[in-house]
Amino acid sequence: MIDKRVATLAEAVADVADGATVLVGGFGNSGVPVELVHALLEQGARDLTVVTNNAGSGETDIAALIRERRVRRIICSYPRSAGSVWFEQFWRAGEIELELVPQGTLSERMRAAGAGLGGFFTPTGADSLLAEGKEVRVLDGRRQVFERPLPADVALIKAHRADRWGNLVYRTAARNFGPTMATAAALTVVQVREFVELGELDPEAVVTPGIFVDRVVEVAP
Amino acid sequence: MIRPLSPTDVARRVARDIPDGSYVNLGIGLPTLVADVVGPDKEIVYHSENGILGMGPAPTPGEEDPELINAGKQPVTLLPGGSFFHHTDAFVMMRGGHLDVSVLGAFQVSETGDLANWATDEAALPPAVGGAMDLAVGAKRVLVVTTHTTRDGRPKLLAHCTYPLTAAAVVDRVYTDLAVLDVGPEGFVVREVAPGVTPDALQAVTGARLTFPSDLAVVPPG
Numbered sequence: 001m002i003d004k005r006v007a008t009l010a011e012a013v014a015d016v017a018d019g020a021t022v023l024v025g026g027f028g029n030s031g032v033p034v035e036l037v038h039a040l041l042e043q044g045a046r047d048l049t050v051v052t053n054n055a056g057s058g059e060t061d062i063a064a065l066i067r068e069r070r071v072r073r074i075i076c077s078y079p080r081s082a083g084s085v086w087f088e089q090f091w092r093a094g095e096i097e098l099e100l101v102p103q104g105t106l107s108e109r110m111r112a113a114g115a116g117l118g119g120f121f122t123p124t125g126a127d128s129l130l131a132e133g134k135e136v137r138v139l140d141g142r143r144q145v146f147e148r149p150l151p152a153d154v155a156l157i158k159a160h161r162a163d164r165w166g167n168l169v170y171r172t173a174a175r176n177f178g179p180t181m182a183t184a185a186a187l188t189v190v191q192v193r194e195f196v197e198l199g200e201l202d203p204e205a206v207v208t209p210g211i212f213v214d215r216v217v218e219v220a221p
Numbered sequence: 222m223i224r225p226l227s228p229t230d231v232a233r234r235v236a237r238d239i240p241d242g243s244y245v246n247l248g249i250g251l252p253t254l255v256a257d258v259v260g261p262d263k264e265i266v267y268h269s270e271n272g273i274l275g276m277g278p279a280p281t282p283g284e285e286d287p288e289l290i291n292a293g294k295q296p297v298t299l300l301p302g303g304s305f306f307h308h309t310d311a312f313v314m315m316r317g318g319h320l321d322v323s324v325l326g327a328f329q330v331s332e333t334g335d336l337a338n339w340a341t342d343e344a345a346l347p348p349a350v351g352g353a354m355d356l357a358v359g360a361k362r363v364l365v366v367t368t369h370t371t372r373d374g375r376p377k378l379l380a381h382c383t384y385p386l387t388a389a390a391v392v393d394r395v396y397t398d399l400a401v402l403d404v405g406p407e408g409f410v411v412r413e414v415a416p417g418v419t420p421d422a423l424q425a426v427t428g429a430r431l432t433f434p435s436d437l438a439v440v441p442p443g
Contacts, residue, residue: 027290030294055347062343079349083293102352102353103350104312104352107308124359127335127389129386135225172289173269176271176272179308179309184276203243
């Protein structure tokens with residue numbers, strides 16, 4: 001019998017190791033698995049590499065992880081959001097490493113990891129500073145830069161509903177990085193608003209099939 | 222007397238160049254004004270990098286959905302026929318050449334169509350790129366909306382960009398408060414000017430050599 005449901009947030013993130021690479025879903029404040037990130041903070045893992053679009057804002061979720069010195073390195077596309085004061089403070093002090101990646105390349109690098117690809121060439125960023133140190137080739141008459149896959153130890157994502165097999169549906173634009181991140185991590189942990197019975201999710205509308213999911217935990221809205 | 226175009230005038234001018242039925246991404250800032258001035262005679266599908274096609278205007282106060290936001294993290298709505306999809310698909314649309322038009326802001330544009338719109342020489346803030354480089358390389362047409370000069374009067378249209386490039390040779394057309402310019406093999410070609418703008422006056426505030434064809438027009442009103 002397959003049952004990926006876990007009872008508590010603590011159980012969901014219990015074995016995240018120090019030094020882990022952690023994908024965290026969300027775009028701005030939409031789709032961020034806030035409660036899972038807080039459970040990770042509580043769990044205490046440190047020296048983390050966090051992969052996420054923004055670098056957190058205010059005092060919650062990713063900003064709190066940074067503030068509590070759990071993040072050694074962040075890989076993201078846009079760390080300069082309003083209220084991303086903790087990231088900015090640590091970055092200025094040289095206490096956090098930043099790898100800046102164009103947003104589509106960030107997503108595609110995770111997709112490549114999930115799809116078992118060795119990387120890809122893209123024109124995005126090929127003529128920019130972000131191509132420095134990377135192979136650039138002219139392909140089909142266009143300069144393209146080689147980008148490596150971005151696999152991870154853990155993905156923390158947020159979805160709307162899940163069944164015990166880990167099939168997921170999302171809600172509006174909160175879907176964002178979730179489906180791709182779910183494929184790219186060795187351990188994919190999902191918080192959902194609601195568990196439903198097996199068979200209740202319309203199979204035509206399942207967005208992330210359960211094969212990509214390891215644990216689901218319910219966090220009532 | 223020179224009468225520069227207002228941001229809304231510029232947006233109206235851009236809107237005239239967007240064909241009915243287009244799939245369009247509007248960048249943050251000035252480009253977003255375009256959606257407000259496209260007439261009801263056109264059906265335009267707006268794309269948002271965070272996974273929305275058929276994005277509608279801001280919701281009425283009290284109706285905001287905190288998860289339904291645009292690339293600028295502002296609350297938006299979904300129009301009938303709209304759809305949600307995940308980030309990789311959103312960027313497949315951008316990077317794979319599926320969008321008809323991308324309207325972007327700019328710090329600088331060069332006469333060969335190079336675009337600088339993600340970083341200045343400011344070192345005090347952490348660098349941030351978001352979807353700028355994806356939007357610049359992928360759309361069928363890349364339109365740039367910008368003021369003709371910086372706030373302190375320095376040209377933004379140059380022979381070569383001095384700020385870090387977003388992408389090389391990607392810009393098709395530039396709309397400023399003073400002119401509409403195409404980027405072609407011969408550099409900037411001025412198509413239209415704001416009322417009262419002479420070729421000499423425009424050349425004086427531009428950092429690249431301008432070509433003025435004989436059919437140079439004045440930007441039509443509204």
